[in-house]
Amino acid sequence: MESLRRPALSLAGTDAARRRDAATPRDDPDAFEAAVRPHYRTLVRRLVLVLGDENDAQDVAQDAYLKAFRSWSRFDGADVRAWLYTIALRLAFNHLRGRRRWLAVLQRVESRPWTDPSDPDLWAAIRGLDVRTRSALLLSVVDGYTHAEIGRMLSVPEGTVASWISRGRASLRLVLGDDR
């Protein structure tokens, strides 16, 4: 399997970061789009898996993109993808909290749940995970971020991330085991 290991989450203050800072204008929308747009498609996909709903994923992705644009001048120039995902995941968690409250009030919501006919058991198992566990597992498994990096992205201690990922993997192994 191709290595998906990403660079360190924050290189602020390092030579590498300074080189990127110098090469990336902070007040230029074109520079922002050039740096962030390539990650938009994968961001939407990630949010579909985190939120379980296509409409919600697209809404949150758009919000995250616009929020990132507004914060572009404060970006440290290190890892655009990690920075964008951090913004998006925090918005997604807030969105889920708000949606739960809204659902409790209205008992209904216009949603478009995503289903995966190719691997329905795995998708069901992922959906069964807590949303933070799910996010941490995906950041680790798909993106290759370290526990420390994920901890900074989700604002939790590294040990918590390790615990989440361990539990998440154990749950998914059960699915794989049943498939055999």
Add this chain to the structure above:
Amino acid sequence: MNDNDLDTELDTRVAALEARAPGRDDPPRLTPRRRPRRFAASLTMTPLLILGMVATAAAGAVVVGQLAIGREGIQNPGQPLAGAHMECMTPPEAAAFLAEHGYPDVVWQVEAGDPTAGGGKGSTTSTQQATPPDHGYVIPGSILDDGRPIMIVDQRVGASGDGDCFGQPMP
């Protein structure tokens, strides 16, 4: 198959699962912030709006300038001769009273004639003079711009007086 093998297969399947999820290539447009069209329209209209406001102010000033200037009655509360009851005085008494109170120069406007004469059309006169007439109902006026009080003396046929002396015989 050990845990490492399982994890490797798991990673592959999870990555494949995410790759099948619907993605979109069209992030929101990041056009520079523009003023709302409504505001932009008002900006283009600014000269016209300013012209309109100036024209309205000028027209208003003309209209106000042509309005009758209302003045408080000289005996109204807060006015120099509040509560003097000059309406019960004869014109010479009123003139003396005004002189005692700092108004030696007075405009006397004498209303005379018969408003019922001439088949109802009436025939009256209104004259202003510097000396008080001998008789007539005194109707206290107000202070003119030059500081002189103006006093009405009603000598018309059928006049009935004013204030406390309403209906009393004409002085």
